[in-house]
Amino acid sequence: MTSFTLLLPNPRPLRLPLPLFSGKVAAGFPSPADDYVEKTLDLNELLVQKPAATFFVRAQGESMLGAGIHPDDILVVDRSLEPVAGKIVICALNGELTVKRLARGNGQWQLRAENPAYPDIAVHEDLEMVIWGVVTNVIHAL
Amino acid sequence: MQTRIALVDCNNFYVSCERVFRPDLIGKPVAVLSNNDGCIVARSKEVKDLGIKMGVPLFQVQQLVNRHKIHLFSSNYTLYANMSARVMATLEAFAPSMEVYSIDEAFLDLTGVCPSDPIAYGLLIKKAVFRATGIPVCVGMGPTKTLAKLANFAAKKWPKTQGVVDLSDPERREKLLRIVPVGEVWGIGRRTGAKLDKLGIHSAWDLARQPEKRIHTLFTVVLARTVMELNGTSCLALDEIAPDKQQIICSRSFKQPITDFEGLMRALARFCARAAEKLRHQQALSHRVTVFIRTSPFKPDAPHYERAASQHLALPSQDTRHLLTVTRQLLAAIFKPGYHYQKAGIQLDHFQPITEKQQLDLFAPFGADPNRVNNTALMSAMDQVNRRFPHAITLAATGLVASTSSQGAVSPQYTTSWRDLPKVTCQ
Numbered sequence: 001m002t003s004f005t006l007l008l009p010n011p012r013p014l015r016l017p018l019p020l021f022s023g024k025v026a027a028g029f030p031s032p033a034d035d036y037v038e039k040t041l042d043l044n045e046l047l048v049q050k051p052a053a054t055f056f057v058r059a060q061g062e063s064m065l066g067a068g069i070h071p072d073d074i075l076v077v078d079r080s081l082e083p084v085a086g087k088i089v090i091c092a093l094n095g096e097l098t099v100k101r102l103a104r105g106n107g108q109w110q111l112r113a114e115n116p117a118y119p120d121i122a123v124h125e126d127l128e129m130v131i132w133g134v135v136t137n138v139i140h141a142l
Numbered sequence: 143m144q145t146r147i148a149l150v151d152c153n154n155f156y157v158s159c160e161r162v163f164r165p166d167l168i169g170k171p172v173a174v175l176s177n178n179d180g181c182i183v184a185r186s187k188e189v190k191d192l193g194i195k196m197g198v199p200l201f202q203v204q205q206l207v208n209r210h211k212i213h214l215f216s217s218n219y220t221l222y223a224n225m226s227a228r229v230m231a232t233l234e235a236f237a238p239s240m241e242v243y244s245i246d247e248a249f250l251d252l253t254g255v256c257p258s259d260p261i262a263y264g265l266l267i268k269k270a271v272f273r274a275t276g277i278p279v280c281v282g283m284g285p286t287k288t289l290a291k292l293a294n295f296a297a298k299k300w301p302k303t304q305g306v307v308d309l310s311d312p313e314r315r316e317k318l319l320r321i322v323p324v325g326e327v328w329g330i331g332r333r334t335g336a337k338l339d340k341l342g343i344h345s346a347w348d349l350a351r352q353p354e355k356r357i358h359t360l361f362t363v364v365l366a367r368t369v370m371e372l373n374g375t376s377c378l379a380l381d382e383i384a385p386d387k388q389q390i391i392c393s394r395s396f397k398q399p400i401t402d403f404e405g406l407m408r409a410l411a412r413f414c415a416r417a418a419e420k421l422r423h424q425q426a427l428s429h430r431v432t433v434f435i436r437t438s439p440f441k442p443d444a445p446h447y448e449r450a451a452s453q454h455l456a457l458p459s460q461d462t463r464h465l466l467t468v469t470r471q472l473l474a475a476i477f478k479p480g481y482h483y484q485k486a487g488i489q490l491d492h493f494q495p496i497t498e499k500q501q502l503d504l505f506a507p508f509g510a511d512p513n514r515v516n517n518t519a520l521m522s523a524m525d526q527v528n529r530r531f532p533h534a535i536t537l538a539a540t541g542l543v544a545s546t547s548s549q550g551a552v553s554p555q556y557t558t559s560w561r562d563l564p565k566v567t568c569q
Binding site: 050051052053055056057058059060061062063064065069071074075079080090092094095096097098099113118128132 | 163164165166167168227228229231232270273274275276556557560563564565566567568569
């Protein structure tokens with residue numbers, strides 16, 4: 001039978017313990033620095049401000065290379081952020097989730113690709129209905 | 143200060159979860175199917191408008207599905223649970239206390255939070271949840287839980303409310319109660335509704351005007367409380383902590399009917415193992431095991447058979463092995479060959495906390511050893527291993543292939559699997 005586990009959106013995110021600093025294990029006098037090892041670094045802390053509103057998505061295509069987004073990169077998207085001009089956003093265009101840069105021009109909202117081959121798209125509907133979320137970070141494997 | 147309770151309820155929750163990641167399906171008919179794709183358990187507005195009712199078996203509406211190109215999803219509970227947790231986490235910020243009532247509803251205590259403009263506050267909640275999660279909700283408010291629930295019904299039903307209704311004002315309340323059928327009041331099932339109807343109580347307003355004593359005598363104290371709640375006197379407190387379940391049911395319909403005893407037993411063994419695991423999770427022992435089996439109610443031509451059997455346990459148990467033994471005995475008692483069994487299940491109830499000192503049963507077999515029916519250490523070791531490595535340890539009785547459920551069109555695990563992340567195009 002299928003079962004499911006309730007997955008909470010990490011109110012206290014899973015800690016990834018990367019010790020900032022630790023003394024060598026020695027069979028003698030303990031390192032005087034050991035007393036200061038208390039903080040570990042957690043990438044969630046750096047990348048996720050609002051766990052309930054944060055989604056990860058995977059990028060496809062090359063039109064946003066200029067913004068540092070490569071194919072297969074993972075984008076961190078915060079849906080709760082106010083979309084403002086200049087931000088990279090995920091938008092629902094023609095039923096598809098698409099990455100664009102939000103811009104303001106000719107007195108209206110525009111969606112731009114970082115690629116001159118693609119024309120700017122003017123937003124005529126309610127911005128709220130078009131913008132899916134604001135991209136805050138790119139996770140790119142080298 | 144007047145109490146103000148809000149009920150926040152997600153619109154067509156399972157459908158909305160699917161649409162968050164499939165914007166192409168916004169405005170199109172979408173339905174979600176039950177566990178093994180048997181029945182329709184969630185419908186978009188477009189599907190409701192076609193007259194397709196909640197819970198109908200898929201085969202009964204297959205023609206409509208084809209004709210209107212209704213997009214069907216198998217249920218993806220991992221996704222729904224994750225989206226639900228996001229909705230609840232967002233709601234937490236809006237009230238000092240909150241009761242998560244179900245996967246898609248929560249009561250918030252807004253007493254003193256927004257005295258001047260509750261509607262504006264409701265709109266704020268609605269907007270914040272949609273913004274954070276993409277899930278549309280409606281907000282109903284009132285001085286009691288029952289009225290908040292009713293306000294929510296109104297908010298859903300009439301679009302011009304913008305999805306937020308407040309019933310604090312008695313005049314407004316009366317207006318609504320007069321047009322709402324009594325069957326829509328929280329806690330009134332079909333049978334009670336019919337009985338009320340016979341007594342000439344048709345609308346929620348009719349019920350609110352009944353003397354509590356009369357309702358108490360004719361029905362139950364619970365319904366008498368509903369009358370008080372409809373009149374603005376709060377009788378039901380907010381349960382901030384979900385109470386432990388008083389019964390655990392694990393059951394499933396089979397896509398292919400099962401005809402043999404061992405086949406049914408294998409399915410029941412899996413349900414039993416799952417139920418026992420849940421029981422241990424809430425630190426309880428069960429005093430009673432019930433097994434039920436039935437043929438399909440939707441095949442009038444095939445011979446119908448339906449039976450349930452219960453056994454009281456002399457010594458309460460949470461041990462899968464002991465519960466399996468009982469399950470097998472019960473199945474043997476009710477199983478009849480020659481039928482096409484379409485559903486089976488197990489229910490555990492009459493719980494006691496494991497910490498409670500065990501009262502030995504006077505009629506327990508002499509020398510009955512509590513440890514034989516309850517090896518706590520063994521079971522907790524098994525649960526721990528299974529939590530880290532799902533299905534690593536199963537009892538042989540459950541069989542080798544765990545495939546009672548068949549799902550055709552389950553969506554990706556968008557929010558819980560790196561491999562299933564939503565794809566976004568750069569073009």
